[in-house]
Amino acid sequence: MRRVLALMLALAGPAQAAAADPLTLAGTEVLDLGPRRAVIAWPDAPPPAAGYGLIVALDAGWTFATLRDTAGLQAQRGGVTGVRPTVVVGLGYPTENLIDQPARKADLVGPHRDQMLDTVEAAVDRVAARVPLDPDRRMILGHSFGAAFVLYALEERPGIASHWVAGSPSVWAVPDLPLTRHPGDHVLIAVGGEEGAHPPMHNPARAEKMARRDMIGRARDAAHRTGATFRIVPGEDHGSLIPGLLADAVGFLWSEG
Numbered sequence: 709m710r711r712v713l714a715l716m717l718a719l720a721g722p723a724q725a726a727a728a729d730p731l732t733l734a735g736t737e738v739l740d741l742g743p744r745r746a747v748i749a750w751p752d753a754p755p756p757a758a759g760y761g762l763i764v765a766l767d768a769g770w771t772f773a774t775l776r777d778t779a780g781l782q783a784q785r786g787g788v789t790g791v792r793p794t795v796v797v798g799l800g801y802p803t804e805n806l807i808d809q810p811a812r813k814a815d816l817v818g819p820h821r822d823q824m825l826d827t828v829e830a831a832v833d834r835v836a837a838r839v840p841l842d843p844d845r846r847m848i849l850g851h852s853f854g855a856a857f858v859l860y861a862l863e864e865r866p867g868i869a870s871h872w873v874a875g876s877p878s879v880w881a882v883p884d885l886p887l888t889r890h891p892g893d894h895v896l897i898a899v900g901g902e903e904g905a906h907p908p909m910h911n912p913a914r915a916e917k918m919a920r921r922d923m924i925g926r927a928r929d930a931a932h933r934t935g936a937t938f939r940i941v942p943g944e945d946h947g948s949l950i951p952g953l954l955a956d957a958v959g960f961l962w963s964e965g
Contacts, residue, residue: 736776739834743811744824745802746831749776750839751793753783759840761794761961763847764828764869765954766816766854768798769806775849775954782958791962795839797831799824816853817881824857825865832868847871847961851950855897856882859930862890869893871961874936875953876900876946879926887933895936896960898953899927900944 739746747768751760763779765771775796782791800806815824828848835841846869850858855877862872863886871894879885903923924940931938939956941949 740802741827741830744827745800745806747772747798748835749796751783751795753793755840756792756842759842761792761845762835762841763794763849763957763961764797764799764831766799766850766857768800770950771954772796772798774951778955779958789959791958795835797835799827799831813853816857817878821857821860825861828861829868844870845961847873847957849873849957851875851953852878852946853881856885859887860885862895862934863888866890866893873957873960875949876903876923877927877930879930880921887930889935891935895934897927897931897936898939898941898949899924900946900949901940901942902945
């Protein structure tokens with residue numbers, strides 16, 4: 709089994725990550741796809757009759773480990789949760805924490821979006837070549853810039869997935885983002901209820917910036933235009949939305965049909 713993550717993957721800074729002993733996660737491996745890196749968690753249970761579910765998550769350094777554990781724990785109690793064994797793929801970069809901020813911005817909301825779409829397709833194809841996948845249980849998941857990319861992928865290559873989850877989509881960063889209705893797809897857009905709360909007396913500059921971004925309003929509009937399920941999660945802000953979003957995404961993948 710290859711060494712794939714540092715113990716404090718999502719929480720530690722670069723210096724801390726370098727000092728930590730590598731952690732081997734059972735059933736997990738690394739796959740390099742050009743300038744990007746995929747980390748894959750394989751279920752330790754046999755596939756359902758229709759094949760495994762699949763979740764491809766952007767920003768692996770912030771999503772993969774939690775999503776891997778969440779999907780595995782829910783599948784262990786599938787009779788209660790409805791969740792079945794699911795392959796989890798996190799897409800990131802060949803760095804200590806799988807994050808490369810300049811490359812991330814270019815890939816998710818910048819000029820390299822189509823190359824990133826190619827990487828997503830390549831990751832799905834690599835997994836499908838090794839294990840059976842249920843064509844009706846394939847998800848692309850992202851948060852912030854990653855969520856804006858999910859909405860872009862939904863428009864440009866809707867055949868990649870059957871389910872789409874966009875958490876706190878940074879629609880403001882992609883003025884040319886096309887959005888149309890997708891009645892045949894399962895789309896979830898979620899945003900934190902606190903993303904519109906930025907008291908000017910606390911940080912006037914940030915309050916003004918966030919007012920311009922209008923995270924809740926733009927997310928609601930995106931949901932309306934795509935026909936997505938829309939959720940405002942009370943008490944969560946832009947970053948704190950992520951753990952709950954990942955748990956909800958696993959259930960969303962297996963809730964329909």
